[in-house]
Amino acid sequence: MSVIYVALALLVVTSIAILLSYNRFVNQLQLIDNSWSNVDSELQRRHDLIPNLVETVKGYAAHEQRTFETVTAARAQAMSARGSAATQSPAEHELVDGMRQLLALSEAYPQLRASYHFLQLQEELVTTENRIQAARRFYNGNVRDYNRRVDSIPSLVIARLFRFTLEEYFEVEPIVREVPSVAFNPH
Numbered sequence: 001m002s003v004i005y006v007a008l009a010l011l012v013v014t015s016i017a018i019l020l021s022y023n024r025f026v027n028q029l030q031l032i033d034n035s036w037s038n039v040d041s042e043l044q045r046r047h048d049l050i051p052n053l054v055e056t057v058k059g060y061a062a063h064e065q066r067t068f069e070t071v072t073a074a075r076a077q078a079m080s081a082r083g084s085a086a087t088q089s090p091a092e093h094e095l096v097d098g099m100r101q102l103l104a105l106s107e108a109y110p111q112l113r114a115s116y117h118f119l120q121l122q123e124e125l126v127t128t129e130n131r132i133q134a135a136r137r138f139y140n141g142n143v144r145d146y147n148r149r150v151d152s153i154p155s156l157v158i159a160r161l162f163r164f165t166l167e168e169y170f171e172v173e174p175i176v177r178e179v180p181s182v183a184f185n186p187h
Contacts, residue, residue, distance in 0.1 A: 021158040028146040032167055035139040036085065039170060042132040043078070043092065046175075049128060050075050050095075053121045054102065060112035061105050067098075074098040085139070085170035092172045099125075099175040122176065129174040136170050143167045 054068055061067075074095040081091035103122070106113045113119075147166050150159040158164070 018158060021155050022162060025146075025149065025155075025159065025162070025164045028142065028149065029164075029167075031142045032139065032146060035135070035142045036170075038135040039085075039132065039139050040082070040088075042128065042135045043088070046095075046125070046128050046132060047075055047079050049121065049125055050099065053099075053118075053125065056115065056118050056121055057102055057105055057112060060109045060115070060118075064105055067101050067105060071095075071098040071102050084168065085143075086168040089168075089170055089172060096173050096175050103176060126176050129176055132172070133174055136172065140169045140171075143169055 050071065054071055057064075058068060074091070074097070078088070078091040078095040081088045106118065106122075149155045150164055150166055
């Protein structure tokens with residue numbers, strides 16, 4: 001009779017452990033989804049800023065049509081690539097490359113570099129890039145913690161049993177790191 005109670009107690013403890021582990025996986029996936037929405041909203045902020053930056057540069061460098069078209073196409077592709085980190089990452093890399101080309105134009109146009117509106121937009125872009133990187137780090141931290149549980153024993157057993165799979169990190173380089181300083185030398 002006591003063997004039955006021990007077996008029953010062991011079954012109850014095991015069931016509770018499985019339930020707790022399962023719930024922790026679900027909680028971690030919700031954290032990942034939530035942190036991805038933060039990344040996504042910051043990326044949208046970047047996407048919304050780009051048309052203003054393109055128009056400002058167009059005013060100074062009208063003959064650079066190919067660069068404008070590249071950036072516009074990359075922005076459209078990035079905006080339509082909504083979804084997971086794996087879906088959006090390649091499109092964001094294309095956008096970053098295009099935006100770097102656009103910002104490189106400012107080197108050829110000193111009056112653009114000195115434009116108050118351009119400097120404000122560039123500063124806003126730097127702030128947005130910093131926010132994207134902070135949200136990305138938070139997201140990737142949640143993914144790291146979750147993936148560690150998926151690959152670790154004993155939670156590995158629960159992960160395989162309930163088909164919890166590894167999540168992908170989101171890696172994207174910032175367009176700009178800091179606003180360049182502009183110095184006016186009257187001599």
